[in-house]
Amino acid sequence: MDLDLFGWDGDFAGQFAPWADAGHRPGRVIAAHRGGDLVATGAGELLAQTTGRLRHLAGPSVAGLPAVGDWVAVRDGRIHAVLPRRTAVTRRAPGSPTVEQVLAANVDLVVAVVAPGRDANPRRVERLLALAWESGAQPVVVLGRADLCPDWGTDVDTELAGLAAVAPGVQVLALSCYTGEGVDEIAAMLTPGRTAVLLGSSGVGKSTLVNRLAGRDLLATGEIRDDGKGRHTTTTRQLVVLADGGLVIDTPGLRELGLWANGAGTAAAFDDVAALAAECRFDDCRHRTEPGCAVLAALEDGRLPAERFSAWEKLQRELAWVERRTDPMAAANRRRHIRAMSKSIRANKVHRGRD
Numbered sequence: 001m002d003l004d005l006f007g008w009d010g011d012f013a014g015q016f017a018p019w020a021d022a023g024h025r026p027g028r029v030i031a032a033h034r035g036g037d038l039v040a041t042g043a044g045e046l047l048a049q050t051t052g053r054l055r056h057l058a059g060p061s062v063a064g065l066p067a068v069g070d071w072v073a074v075r076d077g078r079i080h081a082v083l084p085r086r087t088a089v090t091r092r093a094p095g096s097p098t099v100e101q102v103l104a105a106n107v108d109l110v111v112a113v114v115a116p117g118r119d120a121n122p123r124r125v126e127r128l129l130a131l132a133w134e135s136g137a138q139p140v141v142v143l144g145r146a147d148l149c150p151d152w153g154t155d156v157d158t159e160l161a162g163l164a165a166v167a168p169g170v171q172v173l174a175l176s177c178y179t180g181e182g183v184d185e186i187a188a189m190l191t192p193g194r195t196a197v198l199l200g201s202s203g204v205g206k207s208t209l210v211n212r213l214a215g216r217d218l219l220a221t222g223e224i225r226d227d228g229k230g231r232h233t234t235t236t237r238q239l240v241v242l243a244d245g246g247l248v249i250d251t252p253g254l255r256e257l258g259l260w261a262n263g264a265g266t267a268a269a270f271d272d273v274a275a276l277a278a279e280c281r282f283d284d285c286r287h288r289t290e291p292g293c294a295v296l297a298a299l300e301d302g303r304l305p306a307e308r309f310s311a312w313e314k315l316q317r318e319l320a321w322v323e324r325r326t327d328p329m330a331a332a333n334r335r336r337h338i339r340a341m342s343k344s345i346r347a348n349k350v351h352r353g354r355d
């Protein structure tokens, strides 16, 4: 199998160099299963377990373990290393304040899919975008199942305008896998070697879109329940190679969108608020009662909707909470992980030098 088909390039090859001589081969994690990770290598696909050593290095954090989209070093059917990630979509693991979970790695594009009506809730979209920006990949917002708008007593333009208002600097488009609207636009974003991840609630049509892009029914899709909610048809994250050379990662419907971030993603998702805050007279303005506060002025004259400002404040509080919980323990673990990884890479090099 040609690894270029999976997005392998010179930069990843450079990252792999320290592992190359010790009999490892590179591969990309294309699915996470209970029995191990499905890895695509030059010699075909294999189901691989992570070595105990890599688990040990990762410590209590699962973020250092292979995730779908990762490039890994495989030997004797086991994953010995995860190559540095170019981008990573992460969230706080559901039910745990101190664990970071990687939803997808090495993606170029984050496609946030929402359905018309309740799912297109601005607060949810803001959260999806904060997650997307934080990853380092380019976000795009897709209004899926757009043909249903009339049934929901709304129209596509109204829904799109509502989405655009909370997605500054992000392309927003309508998609219907039934009428075909928007499919070509998304396909055009997936040039050869580029990887997209689809994120969104259950039932918004993520797997249907993958099938539509692939031109055949690769993935199972689910009927919608009477209450309009999905039923979590997709249960594993999975990377699919499209005929035109693009790559797309389908994910199970997201219920929880806990932020795990240093705040850069939130700042990017709210760059309208950030631009205002930059104009406040005081650098440490808290936008409460300070004189010369540009945020308060914008709230007053309606340029900044009050709900958007409080959504921003809420995410800031959440980030501060995550930081308090995770620092210093998780931060120390991360540092330890990074140190240990680079040590083992160095050791590998020394070893090679002796051969």
Ligand SMILES: Nc1nc2c(ncn2[C@@H]2O[C@H](COP(=O)(O)OP(=O)(O)OP(=O)(O)O)[C@@H](O)[C@H]2O)c(=O)[nH]1
Pocket (backbone or CB within 6 Å): 144, 145, 146, 147, 148, 175, 176, 177, 178, 179, 200, 201, 202, 203, 204, 205, 206, 207, 208, 209, 220, 221, 222, 223, 224, 230, 231, 232, 233, 234, 235, 251, 252, 253, 254
């Ligand atoms: N009307 C309409 N229905 C769609 C469209 N796309 C998908 N559906 C339907 O929506 C339902 C859910 O689609 P899925 O593709 O399984 O949704 P999903 O986002 O993958 O859901 P999970 O795997 O549970 O996260 C299916 O019955 C699809 O046929 C669309 O563009 N318009």
Ligand SMILES: [Mg+2]
Pocket (backbone or CB within 6 Å): 206, 207, 208, 220, 221, 233, 234, 250, 251, 252, 253
């Ligand atoms: Mg699905």
Ligand SMILES: [Zn+2]
Pocket (backbone or CB within 6 Å): 277, 280, 281, 285, 286, 287, 288, 290, 292, 293, 294, 295, 296
């Ligand atoms: Zn201010």
